[in-house]
Amino acid sequence: MKYRAEIDGLRALAVVPVILFHAGFELFSGGFVGVDVFFVISGYLITTILIEDLENKRFSLVSFYERRARRILPALFFVMFVCIPFAWMWMLPIQMKDFSQSLVAVSLFASNVLFWRKSGYFDAxxxxxxxLHTWSLAVEEQYYVLFPIFLFLAWRYGKNRVFWMIVVMASISLLLSEWGWRNKATANFYLAPTRAWELFAGSIAAFIVQKNGVQKNNFLALLGLAAIIFSxxxxxxxxxxxxxYALVPVLGxxxxVLYADKETIAAKLLSTRGFVGLGLISYSAYLWHQxxxxxxxxxxxxxxxxxLMLALSFLSILLAYISWRYIEKPFRQKTRITKKGIFFFSTVGLLGFLLLGYNGHINEGYRDRFNISDSVYTSLSRSERSRECFGKDVIKQPNWFCDIGSNSSQKNIFVFGDSHSLSFLPAIDDALSQINKGGLFTGTSGCTPFLGIHSLRNDQLENNCNELNRRVFDYIKDNAVDTLILVARWTYYTDGGYEGDNFSYIxxxxxxxxxxxxxxxxFERGLRETLTAYNEIGVNVIVVPQIPQQISEPLDIYASSDLSGKSLSESSVARSQHLLLQSYVTNLFEAESVTLMDFTETFCGEFYCNIGTENASFYYDDDHLSLSGSSLLVNPLLDFLSNE
Structure with missing residues (x-):
């Protein structure tokens, strides 16, 4: 394959914007398209190599995978290896567990699948x-595994037919991505089926260049360069x-590729020493920056x-040169590393990181690195009545609710809500029993307890929590229930979490x-209509404001306290932060004159809302109470219910 310096220059144009985008420079707001540029380049180069091998009857899957292993794995392994001690020193248990899972995923060429399942690319x-950035490597690796096999099997039908097969597959993939961003945005971003058309665009270009050569057209070459820069x-x-939208940089x-002959202005620009130099180390630079x-x-x-981020950007370039010079180049030389050597190195490396990552996963991010009492771990439990009283199945059981409190008393109190109501269940059950009152309970995750409102969360679309809301209302209307207590993570439906994440649309x-x-x-209309509907049938509605949401998972806060030397209280969420997050729904409740059962003072001091004690966490995760936390509500509930 003939070397094209402008392709290396194009790699530089791809990697620098990616780095600066991830560094947080708003000027490069679309720098993420550099990944798409890489995809097209990879599709072009790999297809060109495969066509030449097939036409010269020297095609070998083993040789192809050997070349890919030499190109990708040594530098990748080196960066992963360097990350491990810093992860051990600085990462909290949940972070370390996530990192361990990513080691496994990278080793299986499936990190794009992991990050699709775990988060969005633009989440804080x-x-x-x-x-995180290895998701794009996984997409390319999946292409490297499957595309040569497809090309080998399809080649018997003739080059022209293979070309049109790729055109059809690229079109289907593009249409799928158009559907995907509207319906499955995160999957659309990460997964190969909706990215394949970008790689296939490079493959299509390879067929055209192989047939016609690289054409000289200054206008079209500059137009392509301008399209990339514009995006x-x-x-x-x-x-x-x-x-x-991705067609702009991809077609650019x-x-x-098609028209930047070495005599064109665009090719001369991209072939300058600076661009080519950066292009040569672009793979390592991409690996280091994240x-x-x-x-x-x-x-x-x-x-x-x-x-600081700019300094780290320059450091990523420096480290890229070092790893390119001393890792990438030596491993590409067959005289220094034999075929058996590279396959042995690859196998040992993949298995090693796989086992290390799996061990970190099953050991909960090596949580024993921190001085956390065993009793804290055992306190991370929730109500054992969840299967009996809560979950998706309650929607499928008409006219059935869970008994709470005293069995001998009339069931005149009804508790209803989302997953926060399950955290509330042990306390209300205990309190009602102590004052010899009875009640009923039901709830399910992500279901806003407001009439006429639909949860748009995927798992609730099929379960229809709107139907559960209506069923609760009909039961209360037809039975001797005079008090309804609504418990929910209210900001989940209005503001999300502290970073605007963890949002559930309604x-x-x-x-x-x-x-x-x-x-x-x-939310506003649902609250108003719910209060009106229950008021018309003489039911007193009591709302439990949201329990303070913590800034992280309990074990992370305990570990952070141990790592920093701060007290547990100082490592917990600030009272002002909690109140600010609740301000929108608090104002709504006040505007509607809602009767509130507020437990803020139970968990919050003057400045902080405490995660727990040295021996027990009040939280099961960052926003749900554990059994220990729920037990703190019993006495305040007794005071409140005794006066009802």
Whole structure:
């Protein structure tokens, strides 16, 4: 295959915007398209190599995989290896568990699947994942595994037919990505079926160049270069991706591949020493930048400054040169590393990281690194009545609810809500029993307890929590229930968490578009209509404001306290932070004159809302109470219910 310096220059144009985008420079708001540029380049180069091998009858899967292993794995292994001690020193248990899972996923060429299941690419938490960027490597690796096999099997039908097969597959993949960003945005971003068309675009370009050669057309080559640059500066996180929007940078690369003859202005620019030099080390630069940024964010008490991120960007280039010079180049030389040697190295490396990652996963992120009492671990439990009283099955059992409190008393209190109501269940059950009162309970995860409101969460669309809301109302109307207690994670439906994440959309019908604005409107109207409906049948509605949400998982807060030397209280969420998150729903409740049963003072001091004690966590996760936390509600409940 003839070397094209402008392709290396194009790699530089791809990697620099990616690095600066991840560093947080708003000017490069569309820098993520650099990954798409890489995809097209990979599709072009790999297909060119395979066509030449097939036409010269020297095609060998073993030889192809050997070349890919030499190109990808040594530098990747080196970066992963360097990440491990820093992860051990600085990562909290949940972070370390996630990191361990990513070691497993990278070893299985499936990190894109892991990160699809775990988070969104633009989430705040994603910025602290050192190996997040390997999702794109996984997409390419999946292409490397399958595409040569397809090409080998299809070649018998003739080159022209193979070309059109690829065109058809690329078209289907593009259409799938158009559907995907509207319906399954995270899967659309990460998974190979909706990314394949970008690689196939490079493959299509390879067939055309193989037939016609690289053409000289200054206008089209500059147009391609301009398309890439335009998308880097014009796109941002709100741009649906991948979608038809990705055609701009993708076709830009294709135009350069087809028309940037070495005599064109675009090719001369991309072939300059600086561009080519950066292009040669672009793979290592891509590998280094995300771990540097992630560990800086993990280690910093505040969000790292742009000056620090710029310095780390330059450091990623320096480290890239070192790993290219001393890792990448030697492993590509067959005279230094034999075929058996590279396969042995690859096998040992993949198995080693796989086992290490699995061990970190099953050991909960090596949580024993921190001085945390065993009793804290045992306190991380929730109500054993969850299967009996809570979950998806309650929606499927008409006219059935869970008994709470005294069995001998009339069931005149009804407790209803989402998963926060399950945390509330042990306390209300105990309190009602002590005052010889009885009640009923039901609830399910992610279900807003408001009439006329539909949860747009995927698992609730099929379960229809709107039906459960109506069933609760009908039961209360027809029976001797005079008090309804609503318990929920209210901000889950209006504001999300402290970073605006963990948001559950609601609406007026199952087909409503998922937007924050509609969710807030639905919440307001649902609250108002629920209060009105129950008031008309003489039922007193009591709302339990949201329990303070912590800033992280309990074990992370305990570990952070141990690591920093701060008290548990100082490591917990600030009272002001909790109140600010609740301000929107608090104002709504006050505007509607809702009767509130507020437990803020139970968990919050003057400045902090405590995670727990040295021996027990009040929380099961960052926002649900454990049994220990629930037990703190019993006495306040007794005081409140005794006066009802």
């Amino acid at each position: 938490a994603a910025e602290e994942k050192p190996l 880097i500066f014009a796109y941002d996180e709100s741009t649906p991706f991948p979608s038809v 690369v294709v135009l350069l 771990p540097l940024f992630a560990f800086a964010r993990i280690r910093s008490l505040e969000y790292p400054s742009l000056l 609406g007026f019908s199952e087909t409503d578009e998922r937007t924050h604005e509609l969710s807030k409107l639905a």
